[in-house]
Ligand SMILES: Cc1ncc(C[n+]2csc(CCOP(=O)(O)OP(=O)(O)O)c2C)c(N)n1
């Protein structure tokens with residue numbers, strides 16, 4: 001349980017900060033299934049939701065949990081689930097459904113090592129490509145990351161806002177280290193938090209089209225029970241929400257599912273920059289590894305090595321244009337991550353051979369430490 | 382003549398079902414039943430999985446949610462828990478509910494959440510072309526049991542009762558008046574109500590099992606279904622090959638969303 005330090009300051013784990021962030025975002029539905037290292041999020045909300053007017057349910061499995069979240073979201077509630085590797089795999093079919101039917105919801109993945117049951121209590125970043133390609137079919141994807149309890153609190157709120165804004169499932173990927181580390185979190189005044197709510201129809205039910213084509217590519221789904229009776233399906237559908245086999249309609253839908261994210265990528269993409277302006281070598285790191293990378297940059301600078309850090313807080317859509325710009329400036333990139341190079345592939349693609357790409361990977365369940373990064377950089381420069 | 386038009390989405394017709402399929406008969410019975418109950422269309426949510434039967438919601442003018450294969454009850458649980466005032470009806474097939482969705486089926490029944498389930502049992506996977514299902518009878522042929530199924534079938538009504546459903550009934554598409562009555566009872570009942578509807582599939586099941594003509598299937602239903610009253614008076618020998626229809630189980634049990642509301646109240650009082 002969080003420890004209250006002052007009115008606004010708490011000592012809490014990343015998982016607790018995530019749950020508190022969900023409450024701050026206006027989330028009122030949680031459907032989950034226990035799995036280490038994410039379970040504290042469910043536990044926290046099972047205590048809080050019955051008191052603050054929210055709905056909690058522990059479902060029979062992760063597939064059911066994801067289904068319940070989509071069902072709740074369609075009644076107008078902000079809804080979420082939390083899981084880790086094996087559960088994230090099970091949720092994929094229904095995450096694809098939420099993409100196809102454009103139902104806003106948030107999925108928290110507190111990453112542990114895989115494949116399979118892997119390392120239940122140890123950190124990894126092995127789900128970052130699953131967040132992009134885990135479900136079948138082509139679609140636009142939004143996935144965020146966070147490196148501390150404070151950032152997890154903020155990114156959880158942001159995840160809900162993006163979900164509601166773009167009518168899509170949003171994944172927040174943290175890892176076991178962030179989820180389980182207790183640290184200081186400064187809570188904002190909840191009344192001052194910027195919350196985005198999905199568009200509501202302004203036209204009467206007779207002329208309402210749930211998936212109407214608009215310039216912003218974003219549909220307007222009325223909550224069930226508000227007098228707008230429409231159809232929601234995972235089949236390819238037209239503007240009415242009913243299934244279609246018309247090739248033109250199908251193409252329009254599939255392109256739109258990607259376009260609504262790609263077109264708005266500049267609004268979605270976000271990177272933190274540390275000493276990059278004059279850097280000759282850029283570290284690319286995210287999640288808990290970014291914390292070690294920040295330390296490493298300071299130490300390298302002290303030793304006269306011009307290192308900088310690019311830390312994406314949004315992994316998908318991938319910040320390709322930003323990476324290319326930096327690649328044109330630096331000699332090389334070091335991509336440090338707790339997997340075998342899942343994001344290094346993206347950095348390689350985006351940098352178009354303008355810089356050499358080096359990798360620092362760790363898959364033994366141990367964190368990547370600042371000295372490790374310092375050592376690797378000295379090896380490559 | 383009953384006017385179905387106000388309840389259907391006429392623009393989605395013709396429907397996808399084969400001629401002779403029982404699913405259209407259920408659709409009509411369902412509409413008559415909901416009309417009789419005076420259910421407000423804005424407050425009704427019809428949720429289905431994937432299959433021929435699961436296409437039903439597309440034709441009914443309420444809030445409709447056509448989900449993933451087997452998961453209708455999970456989505457419906459989210460809808461009902463989030464908005465208990467909504468009237469939630471699930472339409473599902475035997476494969477959808479008891480094979481891939483078996484876990485959600487038993488747990489929704491265990492929670493006794495106030496959802497009405499219309500489970501169309503056609504003894505086969507209709508939509509995908511007649512593969513064996515958990516309710517295919519031993520010896521019946523299916524596209525993936527070309528020599529006859531060697532597995533015993535599920536008793537899906539018994540399963541719902543054992544798992545905790547407060548209402549379990551069985552109807553069929555031959556005895557339509559009775560079916561309509563059973564749908565009404567299932568919707569009216571608070572808690573998890575399971576209505577198994579025998580709606581045999583001529584195309585994928587009948588043809589492979591010497592009942593290719595829809596009339597033969599209707600005759601089979603006529604001759605093999607018996608009412609509960611009759612069943613009680615029959616000897617074990619007479620019961621052989623017969624199927625009971627009517628209300629099989631009806632008890633009062635605490636309902637999930639009520640229990641959640643009680644918890645909320647208790648916590649408020651303690652504060
Ligand atoms: C995850 C998944 N697996 C398999 C399928 C293919 N599939 C579609 S419908 C169906 C069976 C439907 O049978 P049933 O539930 O009995 O309904 P019916 O068509 O007989 O009414 C299957 C296996 C699917 N859509 N999704």
Ligand code: SF4
Nearest residue numbers: 398399402433507582
């Ligand atoms: S395949 Fe069978 S269940 Fe499906 S529509 Fe045809 S007759 Fe009905």
